[in-house]
Amino acid sequence: MGRGKKLPVSAYDYAVFLGDYFDSWENEWPDQGENFKAICDFVREDTVHRKLLLGNHDWSYLSKTPHGAGVSGHQISHIDEIRKLLTENRDILDIAFECEANCPGGRLVFSHAGFSRTWVKSILNVFGILENHWSLSFLNEQWHMLSLNPHSEGFNFAFEELLDWYGFFSGSGNEITQGPLWIRPEALLKDAFYETQIVGHTEYCLGDFAVLRDKDINLNRMNTVIVADSNSHLIFDVIDTENLPGETISLLEFNKFYKRTLKQINDIKSQEFAKMDYSKESAMVQLTTAFGEKFAERYYRMFF
Numbered sequence: 001m002g003r004g005k006k007l008p009v010s011a012y013d014y015a016v017f018l019g020d021y022f023d024s025w026e027n028e029w030p031d032q033g034e035n036f037k038a039i040c041d042f043v044r045e046d047t048v049h050r051k052l053l054l055g056n057h058d059w060s061y062l063s064k065t066p067h068g069a070g071v072s073g074h075q076i077s078h079i080d081e082i083r084k085l086l087t088e089n090r091d092i093l094d095i096a097f098e099c100e101a102n103c104p105g106g107r108l109v110f111s112h113a114g115f116s117r118t119w120v121k122s123i124l125n126v127f128g129i130l131e132n133h134w135s136l137s138f139l140n141e142q143w144h145m146l147s148l149n150p151h152s153e154g155f156n157f158a159f160e161e162l163l164d165w166y167g168f169f170s171g172s173g174n175e176i177t178q179g180p181l182w183i184r185p186e187a188l189l190k191d192a193f194y195e196t197q198i199v200g201h202t203e204y205c206l207g208d209f210a211v212l213r214d215k216d217i218n219l220n221r222m223n224t225v226i227v228a229d230s231n232s233h234l235i236f237d238v239i240d241t242e243n244l245p246g247e248t249i250s251l252l253e254f255n256k257f258y259k260r261t262l263k264q265i266n267d268i269k270s271q272e273f274a275k276m277d278y279s280k281e282s283a284m285v286q287l288t289t290a291f292g293e294k295f296a297e298r299y300y301r302m303f304f
Helices: 031-044 076-088 117-127 136-145 157-163 185-190 251-273 280-291 293-303
Strands: 015-017 050-053 096-100 107-111 196-199 210-215 222-227
Touching: 015 031, 031 050, 031 076, 050 096, 050 107, 096 136, 117 157, 185 196, 185 210, 185 222, 185 251, 210 251, 251 280, 251 293, 280 293
Parallel strands: 015 050, 107 196, 196 222
Antiparallel strands: 096 107, 210 222
């Protein structure tokens, strides 16, 4: 649903927040803190059907590893205030959530960035368990038990390190070693632990959810990643778990579509801004002609 849009409780079964509540590129402080407190109040009213998930920007204020704060937009001047808010609400802050859905695998898994098989194997090694003992409940339980004090017995450096940026080749997180706070859709599609996942983190959306589907590099199956973030961080709609959104598209075709659409939008923007009598109404006419009424307003809000 769009920013500021309200839906009756009867319109959905679950409300899931995908993380990154603290990001210096968007809301100014203290708006970020007030927004986060409002979200937490909303979630606490019904923690069964409302889920608050951790993002990499949020984790950067909690991690005690040497590189834990290494994230773009990290707000050093507000670290104590943000850490306090996150710590106070950590009891309702999870890493992931899943629900039954009409999709490959029979369940839809929500996290900030997604779960690769490679990362899950790393976690299994850290805790010394077999894959048949793995579950998202187990992961969330370990997260809530994790001490954020490096001097206490509950501190687990290896676990914390796997929640940090954990790459070797890609500074943006586009590799299969990355975890559910960092991995990018391209790497996730190649090595997904769950067949159908919904993520934020990567700003792929242009007007609707981006439903990406590609072949796994090792398994004889297709993985689906539904991306729900854009450069304006709008959430576009309600997901019907019985009828997942949009037509699936391969990453290659999506990249072609993305570049083509951005070029059209930028061409319209250049033409409109070159006019002496520029107005929103004039731009909307061109956007509507090119993309239809459904996306014209969204594209205007995102790019103009």
